Amino acid sequence: MEYVLEMKNISKTFPGVVALDHVQLQVKPGEVHALMGENGAGKSTLMKILMGIYTRDPGGEILFDGKPYHAANPKEAMDTGIAMIHQELNPILDMTVYENIFVGRELRKNGLVDKKAEIEAAQKLIEECGLHVSPRETLRNLTVAQCQLIEIIKAISINAKVIIMDEPTAAITEREVELLFGHIRRLTEKGVAIIYISHRMAEIFSICDRVSVYRDGQYIGTDTTANLDETQLIKMMVGREITDVYPKLEVDVGEVIFEAKNIVRADQKVKNVSLAVRRGEILGIGGLVGAGRSELVEGIFGMQPLSGGEIYIKGRKVKVSSPRDIIKEGVALITEDRKVTGLNLSGSVNDNIAMVAIKKLLTHGLYNRAKALSASQEYIEKLHIKTPSGNQIVGNLSGGNQQKVVIAKWLLNEPDVIILDEPTRGIDVAAKRDIYLLLGDLVRQGKAVIMISSEIPELMGICDRIAVMCEGNYSGEVKREEFSQERIMTLASAIKV
Incomplete structure (x- = not known):
């Protein structure tokens, strides 16, 4: 099987807006596949359809592991083997780290939540991620970066075949980015596919194998990162060349x-x-x-x-x-x-x-x-x-x-x-x-x-x-x-x- 995930001719219309117009995505097992495009290009909408947050318009087809796929909600998507780390985090701040990791899929013993097993499992995952927090710590006491890493740990812990990462490095340090990239490489070695959404060009060329580009709700194309450079990728995204990424005006400085x-x-x-x-x-x-x-x-x-x-x-x-x-x-x-x-x-x-x-x-x-x-x-x-x-x-x-x-x-x-x-x-x-x-x-x-x-x-x-x-x-x-x-x-x- 060449692709673990195929999305064909997917459309989505909101009142007054065509968010997606017959777009496609094909993801291979064990690859890091970047989704690129300007804000409003349709990347997040496509992923929300995959996660069961949005319902696609009639028509189109989604195949997961070669079989027809439909998720009515995020829990169904996760149970099938697809997890998503959202750009806008939604942690349950008054719950502990281990409770956040296992929320909705608690470990049980004799019909009751096995708190001890959850803490031990969470501790192991935390150590593997190089994070220095207690599984018993309340999320309200953690930094944004630590909460981001807990979301990543949660996605890793469900043994998903596809993990969607939407701007996963937006709020974490360079050291934590390197730790994350290390985890991504270990996951792909096991055959897990990562769908990676980011606007940071350096990350795309550092960690991603292929990239699919979208513009104004339409699919533009897919290529390997090895075949592209930054200028070509920007042109695919915006439809024109942007040579001066940091325009700096000369201005007289006053008092x-x-x-x-x-x-x-x-x-x-x-x-x-x-x-x-x-x-x-x-x-x-x-x-x-x-x-x-x-x-x-x-x-x-x-x-x-x-x-x-x-x-x-x-x-x-x-x-x-x-x-x-x-x-x-x-x-x-x-x-x-x-x-x-x-x-x-x-x-x-x-x-x-x-x-x-x-x-x-x-x-x-x-x-x-x-x-x-x-x-x-x-x-x-x-x-x-x-x-x-x-x-x-x-x-x-x-x-x-x-x-x-x-x-x-x-x-x-x-x-x-x-x-x-x-x-x-x-x-x-x-x-x-x-x-x-x-x-x-x-x-x-x-x-x-x-x-x-x-x-x-x-x-x-x-x-x-x-x-x-x-x-x-x-x-x-x-x-x-x-x-x-x-x-x-x-x-x-x-x-x-």
């Missing part, structure tokens, strides 16, 4: 507009960190996962209490007790987790974009819906948000388009300082370039941008300076003319003495 001095968080996750950013400047914040980058900006933004430090905006000291205080001062924060802190997923695109700038949309003290719709449409066009209309529910958009809605929401408020935490995570190469061009346009207008990113090439591509953090401390700064991956990683790995 310091924002300064945080000696910031200390009450929980000690940030210790005595200072930074300043000027008009017309993009300041990057680098560091490994857990370095305290998100914790720093959350403290500055009033989301978490500080025990020390001062904040100056346009040379004036301001008191920040809550996000409302700093928003009034013209500062915006585009958070790392768009689903939890960035969007109302059940609201429309229009309502989400208008969320922060309500006061700007009033006429004689009343909400002017026409003004809001006009403003929303302007940003839908400006940021190339793929949506049938402004009335579309945000939860129905792809991850990349959801991210653009978050950015639009803040830009409508016309801030002077824009802080972005991992703004391009889970976004395709063309959408990333749109955001880089937008950031260039913002600094050209005299605004200041602070950007956190785990991708060093991204920071080096678009930033003027990079401040590096390590274990909650400021580790050092690198100017553009001194940029190098080695220099940044050295600062990120050990505090500069």
Whole structure:
């Protein structure tokens, strides 16, 4: 049998949107098969059909192990031998690690859940994955990266023949990525097929054997990674060549507009960190996962209490007790987790974009819906948000388009300082370039941008300076003319003495 999984002529239509138009996928046993395409290309929709989350339109055919396949829900898919690690994690935070691993398929003895057997099995799986957590630990106490690895362990533990990994490395460290790749190689040696969705080109060429490309809901083609290079793959994805992945505009840098001095968080996750950013400047914040980058900006933004430090905006000291205080001062924060802190997923695109700038949309003290719709449409066009209309529910958009809605929401408020935490995570190469061009346009207008990113090439591509953090401390700064991956990683790995 050449293929463990075949999906033929698969279509899926949502109201006003053809998400998939007679697409196909053929996966061999023991291969890592990449799915590539821009946000909204249909990759996740195709996988959700495979997992029984969506029902395909009439017609088409799915074969698994050479037999007709249909899953009415994810449990049926898992029982058949197909598991999926979702990009947006859904761990049960108040359950333990071992309970999360075996939820829905508990180990039993004499009709009762065998807690001891589950803990022992979970401990073995955790050790094999190189993860240092107790199986009895509650997931609420773990980091995002650790929760991601627990999801991977869960998928491995069901002995699936096909494991779908949707952006599995988005929230884990480089060391954890290497551990994951080691597990992927061991799984493929046993004949397990991995369907791998990622926008990180280096990963695709490092771990994947073949790649299938989709664009605007259509199947473009399949080839081996050995036959492709990055330029060819990008052209297949977007339908045109993108030669300048990191467009960097030359902008005159002005006076310091924002300064945080000696910031200390009450929980000690940030210790005595200072930074300043000027008009017309993009300041990057680098560091490994857990370095305290998100914790720093959350403290500055009033989301978490500080025990020390001062904040100056346009040379004036301001008191920040809550996000409302700093928003009034013209500062915006585009958070790392768009689903939890960035969007109302059940609201429309229009309502989400208008969320922060309500006061700007009033006429004689009343909400002017026409003004809001006009403003929303302007940003839908400006940021190339793929949506049938402004009335579309945000939860129905792809991850990349959801991210653009978050950015639009803040830009409508016309801030002077824009802080972005991992703004391009889970976004395709063309959408990333749109955001880089937008950031260039913002600094050209005299605004200041602070950007956190785990991708060093991204920071080096678009930033003027990079401040590096390590274990909650400021580790050092690198100017553009001194940029190098080695220099940044050295600062990120050990505090500069």
